[in-house]
Amino acid sequence: MQTFSGKAISWEVKDGVIEVALHREPANEIGTQSLQDLEQLASVLPVLEESAHALIFYSTMAPGFSAGGDLRELQRRMAETERQAALAGVREFHQRIHHVMNVLDASPLTTIAAVHGIVFGGGLELALTCDLIIADRTARFCFPELRLGLIPGFGGIPRLKRDLGNAVVRDLLLTGRSFNVTKAQQIGLMSQVVAEGEALRAARATAAQMGKFDRTTAAAAKKFIKPIPYDELRQEIEIVIELYARPAVQAALKKFVESTDAQPYLP
Amino acid sequence: MPTQQQTIDEVLDLAAAQFKVPRESLSPDDDFFKRLGIDSLQALSMLTRLEQHFNVELPDYELQGVSDFRTLAERIQSRL
Numbered sequence: 001m002q003t004f005s006g007k008a009i010s011w012e013v014k015d016g017v018i019e020v021a022l023h024r025e026p027a028n029e030i031g032t033q034s035l036q037d038l039e040q041l042a043s044v045l046p047v048l049e050e051s052a053h054a055l056i057f058y059s060t061m062a063p064g065f066s067a068g069g070d071l072r073e074l075q076r077r078m079a080e081t082e083r084q085a086a087l088a089g090v091r092e093f094h095q096r097i098h099h100v101m102n103v104l105d106a107s108p109l110t111t112i113a114a115v116h117g118i119v120f121g122g123g124l125e126l127a128l129t130c131d132l133i134i135a136d137r138t139a140r141f142c143f144p145e146l147r148l149g150l151i152p153g154f155g156g157i158p159r160l161k162r163d164l165g166n167a168v169v170r171d172l173l174l175t176g177r178s179f180n181v182t183k184a185q186q187i188g189l190m191s192q193v194v195a196e197g198e199a200l201r202a203a204r205a206t207a208a209q210m211g212k213f214d215r216t217t218a219a220a221a222k223k224f225i226k227p228i229p230y231d232e233l234r235q236e237i238e239i240v241i242e243l244y245a246r247p248a249v250q251a252a253l254k255k256f257v258e259s260t261d262a263q264p265y266l267p
Numbered sequence: 268m269p270t271q272q273q274t275i276d277e278v279l280d281l282a283a284a285q286f287k288v289p290r291e292s293l294s295p296d297d298d299f300f301k302r303l304g305i306d307s308l309q310a311l312s313m314l315t316r317l318e319q320h321f322n323v324e325l326p327d328y329e330l331q332g333v334s335d336f337r338t339l340a341e342r343i344q345s346r347l
Contacts, residue, residue, distance in 0.1 A: 140314075
């Protein structure tokens with residue numbers, strides 16, 4: 001499947017590069033539809049890998065790469081469903097998204113997230129599965145989950161811990177603050193910072209450079225340097241489910257969804 | 268280091284340019300959400316530009332409850 005047009009994501013293969021566009025209104029919130037499209041990508045990736053050497057994620061939406069998990073859908077489901085069934089649904093969603101993230105993380109392709117604007121929560125977690133993050137100057141990163149009484153649930157903490165120092169991870173996680181590309185580059189999260197609107201172009205240039213290298217060697221290098229923290233990822237799901245079961249989380253989700261505050265994204 | 272007034276003026280200049288409103292329509296005590304007609308994500312975008320312009324890091328929790336340009340400029344000034 002060289003091209004795919006989904007409701008939340010689409011892709012095409014050009015010059016050996018799989019370009020995956022995120023395009024769900026309003027800000028690429030990751031809910032059931034996005035998950036289904038991502039699962040479609042994960043299922044055909046082994047075939048696409050035969051004719052590609054790199055994969056680029058980018059967003060066509062103005063607010064940014066992704067605002068993260070679809071909290072409105074989550075809150076609606078939690079409110080409409082009996083508690084145990086709702087928790088089972090949350091677990092199933094997280095297991096499915098973890099599977100997709102793990103497939104992307106383990107892909108022998110060289111993967112790049114070309115980001116701009118908001119790169120929050122699940123959006124940052126998706127970017128963290130990639131080998132490189134290339135950001136334009138408008139990008140802003142955040143793990144805001146603690147303000148809802150949660151932790152990042154799509155593999156964020158184990159992957160951030162893999163890439164950065166533990167003190168930095170604690171700062172970002174426990175304050176829930178957002179940070180810009182300058183900070184992201186200082187802490188080592190960023191591969192390249194480019195001018196506004198230039199992230200995809202820079203990602204394409206980087207992918208073209210990678211196309212010059214032997215694929216087997218590149219894949220071996222990646223596998224050697226980028227171990228996947230499976231044990232911690234499994235633990236993360238259990239912690240997330242435990243936290244979801246608390247009434248405080250339901251209340252926080254409801255408050256967020258119903259908020260008319262001009263600053264719901266300011267932790 | 269710029270004076271408080273210079274910082275306020277630069278904040279107003281940048282906000283006017285980013286959101287394409289006449290500079291003379293903005294005053295230090297304006298509520299920037301209302302005056303610029305922006306939401307929280309756009310406010311974060313403004314924060315990103317201000318941090319880069321002033322070369323400061325301003326944790327967004329320090330802006331909780333801040334909605335006027337003067338206080339925003341004071342927060343920036345405290346980091347210069």
